[in-house]
Amino acid sequence: MADTAAAPANSAGGRAPVAEATGVSKRFGATVALRDAHITIAAGESHALVGRNGAGKSTLVSILTGLQQPDTGTLRFSGQAAPAFGDTDAWRSRVACVYQRSTIIGGLTVAENLFLNRQSPAALTPIRWKGLRRRAEELLGEYGVDVDAAAAAKDLTVEQRQFVEIARALSFGARFIILDEPTAKLDARGIGRLFDKLRDLQSQGVAFLFISHHLQEVYDLCGTVTVYRDATHIVTAPVAQLGRQALVEAMTGESATVTPVSGPGRAVATGTGEELLAVDALTLPGAIENLSLSVRSGEVVGLAGATASGNVQVGETLAGLHRADSGTVKVAGRPLRTGDIPAALAAGVGFVPEDRHLQGLVADRSVAENATLTVTDQLGPYGTVLPARTRTFAGRMIRRLDIKTPGAGIPVAALSGGNQQKVVIARALATDPHVLVAIRPTNGVDVKSKEFLLGTIRQVANAGKAALIVSDELDDLKVCDRVVVMFHGRAVAEFDRGWSDRDVVAAMEGVAQSSPSSRTEQTEQHGR
Secondary structure, eight states: OOOSOOSOSOOGGGOOOSEEEEEEEEEETTEEEEEEEEEEEOTTOEEEEEOOTTSSHHHHHHHHTTSSOOSEEEEEETTEEOOOTTOHHHHHTTOEEEOSSOOOOTTSBHHHHHTTTOSSSSTTSOOOHHHHHHHHHHHHHHTTOOOOTTSBGGGSOHHHHHHHHHHHHHHTTOOEEEEESTTTTOOHHHHHHHHHHHHHHHHTTOEEEEEOSOHHHHHHHOSEEEEEETTEEEEEEEGGGSOHHHHHHHHHSSOOOSOSOOGGGGOOOOOOSOEEEEEEEEEETTTEEEEEEEEETTOEEEEEOOTTSSHHHHHHHHTTSSOOSEEEEEETTEEOOTTOHHHHHHHTEEEEOSOIIIIIOOTTSBHHHHHTGGGGGGSSGGGOOOHHHHHHHHHHHHHHTTOOOSOTTSBGGGSOHHHHHHHHHHHHHTTOOSEEEEESTTTTOOHHHHHHHHHHHHHHHHTTOEEEEEESOHHHHTTOSEEEEEETTEEEEEEETTOOHHHHHHHHTTSOSOOTTEEETTTHHHHO
């Protein structure tokens, strides 16, 4: 596909681009991370950067933020050459990155986070706390961030932490901010507020490089999109001129649609088999209220809901992370004691947690060790773990899930995001569970990995097991046979296949708790 934006987007008032990379290449040993890459971001622009995991996005970001030096190529900010490598203050004044994983320190106040290592004019000058809070309030007020400067950062919402990080970046003088998957943990209202804030800052001349795997967000927010594939720039174009199918094709290099699952994994299960998961009147104070739910052999059920709906807590309770206050859970007809992770594993619950970085992986351990954490008792006699058995078992899982890795012994942190998520799912499936519980299983992965991961979940059900997908992502839910929607801890609607985005989103947002295509709250205990 040809580049349809040949001229840099710098026509606004004749200003130079706020950031420009030209002919950038980077290798890590034998691996080519970037090959003659380029990108141009205009002042006040919201510019999307998309591509599959391993396309080169992370490497480009590390170079644009001064964390890595390119092997070849040039960088310019507002027409001037990039700062010297290692000159942290100079880089901060030109560019900042708000990462998917927050860098806000929970044990400090908002004011302390905003001026971390800048609390006083000099190292030996005492900190004037009242003045620090006043400076923080002025900064937050200047950018319209409605957060108390004296509040403990640990008490902020995800959305508020992001606003604080953006304000901190702007306080250094940067007018170019990279947003790496900023909506991954926000509900629809939070995303709307974030986008409103970004548009407001754009009107003040701040430019954003927006990295997201959610293609609808690209169309909602951005004016320009750049696609990378296989470490190479593929296309830059106005978003309005690049349709969804063309965008996916540019990302994958093959004809594609945005349908999340295709091929043999798409067989539809009837859900008339044995009841493998039975939840009855489950209550967890502050999160779940009197929830009943059933999933049968051969069935994939979606449990949808926004951030505060309680759906994530349901998934975590089934996996043993929370002890329910009341209610019962049965797996394959046998009672499950909640609040007990080993009991959940023994009962036949496989679990894919919400955050693979914090909950799913041991980053400095190998792919093999991570993939076999749930079955170590099978890898040697008398409580020992034999390396040969670990490698053999892991090798089967690597082949089964097509995990792209140079070897089972490399650290899992070296894999791309999509392949890391495959390792998490491999671990969940290693025990051959009766029920697979997957929370936002495609969070932060590319389009092709989404298709594979959802297809794998579908295949688990087709093999006679049951699967529960806990997600607010509509593409995740489209693989499901039924979707149960939660709002403020309660199940408020249930939809069969063929549901409309409008109806499900309305139920998730509490706008409508039933519709002609749904069965209303807890109807006949979901057919039980």
